[in-house]
Amino acid sequence: MDRIQIRGGAKLNGVIPISGAKNAALPLMIASLLTDQMLTLENLPRLADVNQLARILGNHGVDYSIDGKRVGEEAASGQTAHLRARTIVDTTAPYELVSKMRASFWVIAPLLARMGEARVSLPGGCAIGTRPVDLLLMALEKLGATIEIDGGYAVVKAPKGLVGGEIEFPKVTVGGTHVALMAAATARGSTLIENAAREPEVADLADCLNKMGARVRGAGTSTIEIQGVARLNGAHHRVLPDRIEAGTYATAVAMTGGDILLEGVGEDLIKRPLEALEEAGVTIVGDNRGVRIARNGAGIDAVDVATAPFPGFPTDLQAQFMALMTRARGTSRITETIFENRFMHVQELARLGAHIKLEGDTAIVDGVDRLRGAPVMATDLRASVSLVIAGLVAEGETTVNRVYHLDRGFERLEEKLGACGADIIRVPG
Template identity: 70%
Template sequence: MDRIKVVGGNQLNGIIPISGAKNAALPLMIASLLTDDTLTLENVPHLADVEQLVRILGNHGVDIAVNGRRERQGEGYARTIHFTARNIVDTVAPYELVSKMRASFWVIGPLLARMGEARVSLPGGCAIGTRPVDLFLEGLSALGAEIDIDGGYVNARAPKGLKGGTYRFPKVSVGATHVLMMAATLANGTFEIENAAREPEVADLAKCLNAMGAKISGAGTGHIVIEGVTSLSGARHRVLPDRIETGTYAMAVAMTGGDVFLENTSADLLDAALDAVRAAGADITPTNAGIRVRRNGAGIEPVDISTDPFPGFPTDLQAQFMGLMTHSKGRAHITETIFENRFMHVQELARLGAHISLSGQTATVEGVARLKGAQVMATDLRASVSLVIAGLAAEGETVVNRVYHLDRGFERLEEKLSNCGAEIERISG
């Protein structure tokens, strides 16, 4: 099993290219099920989750060509991928595939809309919380679907097609917003989603769907209106930059000091997170080509944050920010409002010498002047990279185990950091 070794103490200086967003790429790939034409996606990151979804879509009959060719090329780099779902050969998403990645449950929307039926395994539990699918099922029912659960599978049917209507989310759900928006594109009539997720990835999906012939307005706001059409065509779409990767590297620079230009990204994608990094003492300069992040040797200021749906502070950057705060000059409070079990990185950061106490959904971080390298274990995707951030500033050697979590969401992390002066390497086996 691969590990990542980090020897701390080096500043970061140079350029880091930001990859396409995993959280945008996955729903965009699933949207290919809505048409029998080819959907071409550019800037698709090379990640374990993307590869898993390629296998899942293939199980449904989607023909997939990378860079126009069958064989892999440019291993480890963003790619252009062509998805053609001319013939859906199976409307069942089996447990053995869905259990490996929760986002694969999202195929239920396009399959139901296009084929009139879908049988999709319940995704099961999750390391960072229960994340139930009840909002998905309530929303699909509002679209006119007949839903029942049997033997661990959701059976969804709409033999006469989906229909217009309205659904208001009792709480914001990014995944369910994706699914309802995709399903409603082929509904009979107009469907309105209230209290919809406003994340940039939702707006990116709507942009792609509209290029395919959908009629969606309001994406990026809390009220989305979808006027159903009879069919969708193919399109070409570029995946937006990964705001979580952007924020992660901004926090890494704030942790180590240095001067790094984050290339091919936009500050508009994560204003709240960048504001927190600024408050911690880093200089953030947005440009048309990316974001420059600098920090001198003045030290890290403690900053209180609370996670919230967009445009608030992203839950997917909470662990990384906690890693940054472990080295601050005071006390910081970090409150997690999205997931009920997203503090598993606390005990691993403590192995590096961090002082963190928990009370309910709030972590109190007492910054320390000295972190010391140790063996640590990644418990989930974002927790894994928080340990890397802490390791970059720790004295001596930090070894992060179970980095398969990290490979789900960060493309070429060791290469990007080492190119900027970090002493970091992957140890295989």
Template identity: 70%
Template sequence: MDRIRIRGGNALNGTIPISGAKNAALPLMIASLLTDDTLTLENVPHLADVEQLIRILGNHGVDYSVTGKRLAHDPASGRTIHFNARTIVDTTAPYELVSKMRASFWVIGPLLARCHKAKVSLPGGCAIGTRPVDLFIDGLRALGATIDIEAGYVVAEAKGGLVGNRFRFPKVSVGATHVMLMAASLAKGETVIENAAREPEIVDLADCLNAMGAKITGAGTSAITIDGVTALSGARHRVLPDRIETGTYAIAAAMAGGDVTLEGTRASLLTAALETLGQAGAEITEVENGIRVVRNGNGIQPVDVTTDPFPGFPTDLQAQFMALMTRSQGVSSITETIFENRFMHVQELARLGAKISLAGQVARVEGVAQLKGAPVMATDLRASVSLVIAGLVAEGETEVNRVYHLDRGFERLEEKLSACGAEVERISG
């Protein structure tokens, strides 16, 4: 099993290209099920989750081809992938596939909208929380679907097709908003989604669906209106930059010090996180085609953070920011409001010398003068990269095990950091 070894102490200087967003690419790929024409997606990142979803879509009959496989293709740029679901051969998403990636449950929306039936395995538990599918089911029922739970599967049917309706989410859910957008695009009449998620990835999906012929307004606000159409066509769409990768490398630059330009991204995608990072002592400026991050000479300042749905501070940057706060000149508190079990990285950071105490969903972080390298274990995607960030400044060597978590969401991480002066290497086997 691969692991990553970091020798701490080097500042980061240089340019890091930001990949296409995993959290945008996955729902966009699933949207290919809505049309029998070809959907072409540009800037698709090279990630384990993308490859897994390609296999899952293939189970339903989706064909794909990749542009840019040849050696001359720039590895820093995302792939262009063409998806064609002309013939859906199976409306069942089996447990052995869905259990490997929760986002694959989202196929229920387009399958129900286009084929009027779907049988999708419940995704099961998750390392960072239960993440129930009740919101998905309630939303689809509001569109006229009949849904039962049978032997661990969600069995859904919409005889005659889905019908538009007004539905209010009791709590904000990015995944459920994605599913409702896709399902309502082919429903009869108008659908209004209230208390919808506002994340940039929601806007990206809506933009793609509109390019396919959908009629969606209000994406990026808490109320989205969808006028259903009878069919969607193919389209060409570019996946937006990954704001979580952007924030992660910005935090890494603030942690290690130096001068880093994050290329191919936009500050508007993560305003709250960058403002928080500025309070911690980083100097952040927008430059042509990117963001420049420089740590000022006053050290890392403690900042209190509470995670919130967009446009608040992202839960997907909580672990990384906690790593930064372990070296702050004071005490900070980090409150997690999105997932009930997203502090599993605390014990691993403690192995490096961090001083963190937990009280429910609040972590109290007391900055220390020095972290010391040690073997650590990745528990989930974001936790794993927080350990890499801590390792950048830890004295000696830090070895991060179970890095298959990293490969789910960070493309060529060790190459990008090494290019800026970090001593980071992947060890296979």
């Protein structure tokens, strides 16, 4: 099994191109099930989760191809993928596929919308809390589906098609909003989604659906209106930049010091994380190329953050920010409000010398003068990259094991950091 080795102490300087967003790419790929025509996605990131979802979609009959590299194309350029589901050959998403990636459960919506039925295994994914699918199924029920849980599978049926309705989520759910959008796009009549997720990835899916012929208004706000259409067409769509990747590298520069341009991303996508970094003493300047992050000489100030749905501080950046706070002057409090089991990185950061105490859903971090390299183990996708960030300043060598978690969500991480001065290598296992 591959591992990543880091020798800490180098500042980061240069340019890091930001890849397409994993959290946008996955629902966009799943939306290909809604039409028998071609959906072309540009700027698709090269990630293990993207490859795994392609295999899952292939099980349902989606033909999937990637354009070859073009003349003058840089290694950082995203892929262009073509997906076409001429015929749905199987409406069952089996456990052995769905258990490997939680987002694949979302195929339940387009399969139901197009075929009138679906049988989808209850999901797996990162072990960061139960993250039940009850709200996703509730949304389908509101659109006229019947639902039964049978042997670990959700069996949903709407033999006469889905019908528009009112869906009010009791709490914000990105997955639930994705599912509701895809199901309602071709439902008869109009659908109103209240307390919808406002994440940019939701708006990106709605934008793509509209290019396919859907009639969606209000995506990116808490109220979304959908007027169902009889069928959807093919489309050409570019995946938006990955705000979590951008926030991760911004935090890495804040940790090491240096000056980095995050190329291809706007401040609006990562406004709250950038505000927190500014409070910590980091200089941030946006321009037409991207966002420049710099910390030269000044120390790191302690900052309290609490995770929240967009536009709040993302739960997917909580572990990275905690790594930064291990070197801050003073004490910071980091509160996790989204998932109940997302502090598994705390023990591994402690192996590097961090001082962190847990009190319920809050981590109290006392900054230390130095971290020391050690072998550590990735426990989930975002936790794994927090260990990389800590390793970039730890004295000596840090070895991050089980980096398959990293490959699920970060494209060429060691190459991007290494090109900016980090002493980091991947060691094949």
